[in-house]
Amino acid sequence: MKKTDFVIRFAGEGGQGFQTAAQGFAAANVQAGYHAQTFATFPSQITGGPTWFQVRVSTTPVLSRGDKLDVLVAFNEYAYETHKDDVSDEGVVVYDSKMLELPDDGRSLGVPFEQLGKSTGNQRAANMVVMGCLAGLMSMPQSILEDFVSKRYANVQRYGEKTIPQNIHGLTLGREEAVKSGFALGELAPPEKPDYEQLFLNGNEAISLGAAHAGLNFYAGYPISPATTILMWMQQHYVGEDRFVYQVSSEIEAINAIIGAGYSGKKSMTATAGPGFSLMSEGLGLAWMAEIPIVVCDVQRGGPATGLPTKTEQSDLYQAMHPAHGDVSLPVIAAGSVEECFYAAIAAFNWAERYQGPVILLSEHAFEGRNQNIRKPDLSKIPVENRNIYVSNNGSDSYHRYESRELGPFPVPGGPGSYVANASEHDGMGDTTHLPERHVQMTERRFGKLKLLEDGDYESDNTEAGIAVMPWGGSKGPAREAWNEIQGNGDTELSWYYTMFLNPLPSRLLEELRTKDLVIVPELNYQGQFSSILRTQGVNAESLTQYTGLPFKVGELRQRILNRIQVDAKEGALV
Amino acid sequence: MKKTDFVIRFAGEGGQGFQTAAQGFAAANVQAGYHAQTFATFPSQITGGPTWFQVRVSTTPVLSRGDKLDVLVAFNEYAYETHKDDVSDEGVVVYDSKMLELPDDGRSLGVPFEQLGKSTGNQRAANMVVMGCLAGLMSMPQSILEDFVSKRYANVQRYGEKTIPQNIHGLTLGREEAVKSGFALGELAPPEKPDYEQLFLNGNEAISLGAAHAGLNFYAGYPISPATTILMWMQQHYVGEDRFVYQVSSEIEAINAIIGAGYSGKKSMTATAGPGFSLMSEGLGLAWMAEIPIVVCDVQRGGPATGLPTKTEQSDLYQAMHPAHGDVSLPVIAAGSVEECFYAAIAAFNWAERYQGPVILLSEHAFEGRNQNIRKPDLSKIPVENRNIYVSNNGSDSYHRYESRELGPFPVPGGPGSYVANASEHDGMGDTTHLPERHVQMTERRFGKLKLLEDGDYESDNTEAGIAVMPWGGSKGPAREAWNEIQGNGDTELSWYYTMFLNPLPSRLLEELRTKDLVIVPELNYQGQFSSILRTQGVNAESLTQYTGLPFKVGELRQRILNRIQVDAKEGALV
Amino acid sequence: MTDKNPEYDFKWCPGCGDFGVRRALEQAVARRLTDTEEPIENTVVVAGIGCSGNMVHLLEGPQPFGIHGLHGRSLPIAFGTKMARPELNVVVVAGDGDFLSIGMEHIAPQAQRNLNVTAVIMDNAVYGLTKGQSSPTSELGMVTSSTPYGKPEEGLNALKLYLTYGVSHVASAMSSKIKDLAGMVYDAMEYPGFSIVHVQSPCTEFNDTYQELKGKPREGIPGLAWDIPDSHDTRDIRAANGIVEQGGVPLGVVYQAEPKLPLEKRVEKMNANARVRTPQEMLNSYTS
Amino acid sequence: MTDKNPEYDFKWCPGCGDFGVRRALEQAVARRLTDTEEPIENTVVVAGIGCSGNMVHLLEGPQPFGIHGLHGRSLPIAFGTKMARPELNVVVVAGDGDFLSIGMEHIAPQAQRNLNVTAVIMDNAVYGLTKGQSSPTSELGMVTSSTPYGKPEEGLNALKLYLTYGVSHVASAMSSKIKDLAGMVYDAMEYPGFSIVHVQSPCTEFNDTYQELKGKPREGIPGLAWDIPDSHDTRDIRAANGIVEQGGVPLGVVYQAEPKLPLEKRVEKMNANARVRTPQEMLNSYTS
Ligand SMILES: Cc1ncc(C[n+]2csc(CCOP(=O)(O)OP(=O)(O)O)c2C)c(N)n1
Ligand SMILES: Cc1ncc(C[n+]2csc(CCOP(=O)(O)OP(=O)(O)O)c2C)c(N)n1
Ligand code: SF4
Numbered sequence A, B: 001m002k003k004t005d006f007v008i009r010f011a012g013e014g015g016q017g018f019q020t021a022a023q024g025f026a027a028a029n030v031q032a033g034y035h036a037q038t039f040a041t042f043p044s045q046i047t048g049g050p051t052w053f054q055v056r057v058s059t060t061p062v063l064s065r066g067d068k069l070d071v072l073v074a075f076n077e078y079a080y081e082t083h084k085d086d087v088s089d090e091g092v093v094v095y096d097s098k099m100l101e102l103p104d105d106g107r108s109l110g111v112p113f114e115q116l117g118k119s120t121g122n123q124r125a126a127n128m129v130v131m132g133c134l135a136g137l138m139s140m141p142q143s144i145l146e147d148f149v150s151k152r153y154a155n156v157q158r159y160g161e162k163t164i165p166q167n168i169h170g171l172t173l174g175r176e177e178a179v180k181s182g183f184a185l186g187e188l189a190p191p192e193k194p195d196y197e198q199l200f201l202n203g204n205e206a207i208s209l210g211a212a213h214a215g216l217n218f219y220a221g222y223p224i225s226p227a228t229t230i231l232m233w234m235q236q237h238y239v240g241e242d243r244f245v246y247q248v249s250s251e252i253e254a255i256n257a258i259i260g261a262g263y264s265g266k267k268s269m270t271a272t273a274g275p276g277f278s279l280m281s282e283g284l285g286l287a288w289m290a291e292i293p294i295v296v297c298d299v300q301r302g303g304p305a306t307g308l309p310t311k312t313e314q315s316d317l318y319q320a321m322h323p324a325h326g327d328v329s330l331p332v333i334a335a336g337s338v339e340e341c342f343y344a345a346i347a348a349f350n351w352a353e354r355y356q357g358p359v360i361l362l363s364e365h366a367f368e369g370r371n372q373n374i375r376k377p378d379l380s381k382i383p384v385e386n387r388n389i390y391v392s393n394n395g396s397d398s399y400h401r402y403e404s405r406e407l408g409p410f411p412v413p414g415g416p417g418s419y420v421a422n423a424s425e426h427d428g429m430g431d432t433t434h435l436p437e438r439h440v441q442m443t444e445r446r447f448g449k450l451k452l453l454e455d456g457d458y459e460s461d462n463t464e465a466g467i468a469v470m471p472w473g474g475s476k477g478p479a480r481e482a483w484n485e486i487q488g489n490g491d492t493e494l495s496w497y498y499t500m501f502l503n504p505l506p507s508r509l510l511e512e513l514r515t516k517d518l519v520i521v522p523e524l525n526y527q528g529q530f531s532s533i534l535r536t537q538g539v540n541a542e543s544l545t546q547y548t549g550l551p552f553k554v555g556e557l558r559q560r561i562l563n564r565i566q567v568d569a570k571e572g573a574l575v
Numbered sequence C, D: 001m002t003d004k005n006p007e008y009d010f011k012w013c014p015g016c017g018d019f020g021v022r023r024a025l026e027q028a029v030a031r032r033l034t035d036t037e038e039p040i041e042n043t044v045v046v047a048g049i050g051c052s053g054n055m056v057h058l059l060e061g062p063q064p065f066g067i068h069g070l071h072g073r074s075l076p077i078a079f080g081t082k083m084a085r086p087e088l089n090v091v092v093v094a095g096d097g098d099f100l101s102i103g104m105e106h107i108a109p110q111a112q113r114n115l116n117v118t119a120v121i122m123d124n125a126v127y128g129l130t131k132g133q134s135s136p137t138s139e140l141g142m143v144t145s146s147t148p149y150g151k152p153e154e155g156l157n158a159l160k161l162y163l164t165y166g167v168s169h170v171a172s173a174m175s176s177k178i179k180d181l182a183g184m185v186y187d188a189m190e191y192p193g194f195s196i197v198h199v200q201s202p203c204t205e206f207n208d209t210y211q212e213l214k215g216k217p218r219e220g221i222p223g224l225a226w227d228i229p230d231s232h233d234t235r236d237i238r239a240a241n242g243i244v245e246q247g248g249v250p251l252g253v254v255y256q257a258e259p260k261l262p263l264e265k266r267v268e269k270m271n272a273n274a275r276v277r278t279p280q281e282m283l284n285s286y287t288s
């Protein structure tokens, strides 16, 4: 039987350039019609430090990075020692035999990559030799990589005439080494080439494209991993009329700037991560209070404070929902995959415009470093909502934005309906008031608007089962894979729920969840933040937490889910 | 039967100086052995604006400001219109008959206060005439006010010889008017003079004194209502060796400054309110991460953002517990009365030193404006905890502050055990690390320390009842009064719980609460923040909320509790 | 056109300098209507938090748009509004505490960018709204409610700071000279770049400096304030530095840089050669 | 005495200017031990976030105390540490982004107070750790990872800013001249007041300015850096302003104010007449 997926990890020192090889290998496979997902982890420094990069290639959509390695490409001894236990029993370790000496463990293959690469005449062809070798081990048709190389270096003016033949030569040399070695990993089944176009991109690119489609006009940001690449994408690509993009002097400036822009009628956004997000606390309160549409994207990284800037975690949820003092409950949309990054960004803008207030878009470090194939969206089919702008008062001065308990049109400067967007409690025109009735009314207005957002969609499956699994964000992939396996094995009956609309939850979903005996929430934080939030809403939820800075492994998660259910079964609950 | 309490409200325009009269009236009664509580509310401006000030005098400890007025002293028509409905059926409205004309409603008494005051020869004696008049209406012995005046103006060098006789003359004139009018409100029972000394002070003064007793060394603050008076108290009073007090340039500077001071081995604190508290978000995360003892006092005011700077609310609890991104759960102590402000401040320092981390001390606007008598604390009996300082490594370099999963001694600069207090995830010495095991260990260390704080004390009463009332913070007083009335009437059976230790909750309390059918939480916010937090911990809690910017009225609250219980009874739950 | 809110009842204390500043601002905006036919709705007043910031609610007659944001953040908000809608007339009104203490970090960046807005700063050398604490412009040793034994910090020379930051247009004024002030605010709004009008606006409640500023000319007692001579070349940065180092409070335009590109034009210029693409085109570039 | 952590493995890129700054700081602290017998534990290094801030973990040999706090907040933390324990030697190490962008608001207050700490700023005119974005000291038009079409803001003259803020002691240095730098850092620590040593510390990865700074003296190509002549009177603020306005990068001590009271002494003096009371006495004053 042919294999349906392959997992390859490249591990070494940052700056050794294997990211290019890994990325290229994934891209080539996607081009050939496979599904692929990459994963990267590295320390917070510019050059060096233990780094690894993983590629999973599959005949079906890839849900997680893959627990066990078919191939480990080790670039130094530390990498070998750290990762060798993750190699599956049938797996192979590949290394540069001129750079490294590894113990002869019977599954290691030394190849002089660098040397062979240079022998092609191209100083940078070592990566090609590595790829060729991998292809050889996996019995992958040579055409897949050759097609990729031919396409990638097609621009002869830029790369020179020799690049393609040299690189192909490198591929061949690598493949020969693999074949010579006698190691073989089985063959990947041919791809089921989808009948639609594919994109290959990472989460931050998907968010940026989503924002572009939603009609972003104003972006202000301050660099911070892992959100920096959104700022840089915008600086690079998002130029033109009615598109203002700027690196400002701090996150406090960023949040206030986008509030100023949102006030003026424009769609505005910033992206940041933990420390910057905390600095936005006061500004988010202002946007809530004065009802200014803005989108704040938090690409979560690990830990409190500076924490783990280059690791992944899902621990900003409390902060996202209640980022500031006073009664504040911000809408939160959390993307669960690279693909959802795109749709979540659009949804965030739609929500912001619809309810006239700030929306938090949560992403994760894992998506920034992850390249994945997604179905190319048909933009013409993705609705974009625009603000209900106040256009006329027929010469009268009677429209007061905050007068009513319900949302009305939004006046913008230059037009009629001038008012003050006020951080203090205010009357209809936005002037400060301390009247108790007014504070009551305005508080209810602010919370009442959230009702407009309860129609989000969600996934549900096998809904009869009394126990459910419901991950959020990036734990969706591993949890779904674990759920698939549990359901596939017939181990037990579990229902499945998932939504990216965390606050407010889709009202129908909430109703369903309340009927469950237990909702198991796999999430990457210590406190079990999402299950806590579900419990406040009357759902009997409980978390399976992990706080290592890394995503779940499917096997471990599956086991923990099963263990949890057994406990429940022992205690006599319905399974 | 003699009366057991009197409620008087002074209402007018800010700057009319009646605050002095009201304050004096309360102080005089406390001096005579009564209990008294004052209440103030005013807009956020320096001169003018609708303002009122209330005094409640009682033979027993005062739990709330009092719902119904025995006397309304109205300084303008707006005040009369706004407040007249709060006057009880037997009550009287008093006003200056030269300043104001009020409709003859059969219960209004015009007295030319200003004119009579001036007639004493003292330009500022009008207040005395008001007080005398009140005393007359309440049949209060003249000696009470005379004693007070004699004591207050005893410093002849400062006030001149004539002040006391003039003021006493004013009191007499006022009393005569009251007697002449024929209005009488009944007589206040004589005080049960307590056998201990009393202090008369407000919440911010109590917090300041508590901090002083706890051994505060370093205070940095930025002005913000209603916390400003703590800064000003410190600037004025807290001078001397090892006491550094400073107005810094922002709340961000304040939080980071006290972290620097806490790191260096000193007890340090800042006080702020909503907007400043939100700005401290990032710094609080740092203190949690690097395990630096600090106390941050948040004197809550109303609303999100700038909100209602001069109104009261209990809506910063979410922010207090989870002020920053990442997994953070800060210890929170919330004072429930002026007296508790003192003890809560001490407890906050003790906690900070004990668990080596940041502690949030919650107070409320209502306490800043409230003067109240409290039993004078015996300082020699109130334990103060000090940090376990690392003192010796016997010349070896083996002590690493963060090495262990458990808390160890704290090295301070100048002594042994140098390390880095690091906002990034760190190893034993505080150097940055990204190792998953280490993040797991340190996260568990940080949360594990909270166990040291689970021994807080709490109130409980009538614990057999299945339904409990459990307010927090300043809602304690009105809730207790309501509970007393319900229990006293035998209306129903309700248990009572209260603690100022909100996070972590005293572990025994939490166990008890989990056994209840329902825990009713009266609180001044929209979201029902504390009941939500209880629900996440497995307590079936539900809030009675109010968000007017004002404290609960006892009568209303009692009714709402009863209504809630009836609903529950209808639904078949145990009462 | 929205009219002033008749119900709004916040009040400044009698004699507060901010009354004068308000009149001047009203006049300047009104003059834009007559001179350039710019409707009042084209003006956005971004206010700091303080007595001064409350101005945004106190303007008489037809109302401009307004944002009463957070303490210290008027410039970032103004930046957002202006760069999102460069055709708007954006004015900041803030106090010395708001602008120079908690908001200090925001001035230099706007100067470096030459953000095309006007900031009118009401300096009373105290925090008025929180009851008279010292501010960055209070002098060393000054006794205030927060410095009962004297302020241990030196006072900040705000005008000098603006010049060093590179603010393009710097003027200094007094709240009681309403006509002069109105003219300065008008000119600052006309100037294509970052402009600050720094106004001495005494706090009658906590720091009443009227006398000190004016002196008693009849009795020959000079005030702190003095008029910048007509001979001063406002384009000359050295001369401007000389003025602000002379002590006292110079009144008039201190500096006006030879107009350079305001931010909106800079960005246009920088991006002139960049490829402009539709979202669809951007998406296409990721096709595998 | 704690020794360097042998397991710590963060690395600067080869050739990074921060290596030189580290050596200089180590030497300055070591010299305090020999000259004044101040033990190394008496020094607290407060670091910003950036490649530069990582220095607090990279110091060789016996370790001082350290705080690696938040991006931009090294000065407030240093203020807290110093004023809580004035006997400590407190040093800030931070980058240009940390100090002059997000942390900008904190410099002036410390200057006005004359906080007695030394800040060593590593200026590479980019954000190194986040991969080469423009910083406040990058020049107008500079192409960086965040300004692909050129930076639209003017570059900040940090030295001039320090002088205007009233920083008491300002020095300018280059990371490759380790001995000079060590001397300057030592002197700055000795100086009783707020001192800044602003170091050009090139980022070999994103903005390698070594050549530009040094020029090629042998080939007669002058570099940007130039030595402040011995004749410069460092007490003369006008002369100092002249130096920083000359362009290029002056090397040496730019300004050293006639020592004035540092903050700890100011506070002492201000409070000299205040009544010192025990908590019990304070409590008693509220007795009814
Ligand atoms: C973040 C934050 N900190 C503190 C305050 C409290 N506050 C309100 S106004 C003010 C100072 C006002 O001083 P200034 O800016 O000089 O204005 P003025 O009242 O003197 O006109 C302060 C500290 C606040 N609203 N927000
Ligand atoms: C609040 C916050 N915003 C952003 C970041 C991300 N960040 C880390 S270092 C850095 C800039 C570093 O630049 P610089 O201070 O010049 O130091 P360098 O790396 O160049 O030495 C930034 C923006 C952060 N850690 N915290
Ligand atoms: S306190 Fe001062 S600044 Fe505020 S309104 Fe009164 S006089 Fe004006």
Ligand code: SF4
Pocket (backbone or CB within 6 Å): A046, A047, D011, D012, D013, D015, D016, D017, D018, D051, D052, D124, D128, D129, D202, D203, D204, D205, D206
């Ligand atoms: S990126 Fe630049 S500043 Fe950072 S370590 Fe490398 S060379 Fe140094």
Ligand SMILES: [Mg+2]
Pocket (backbone or CB within 6 Å): C050, C095, C096, C097, C122, C123, C124, C125, C126, C127, C128, C135
């Ligand atoms: Mg002011």
Ligand SMILES: [Mg+2]
Pocket (backbone or CB within 6 Å): D050, D095, D096, D097, D122, D123, D124, D125, D126, D127, D128, D135
């Ligand atoms: Mg830098």
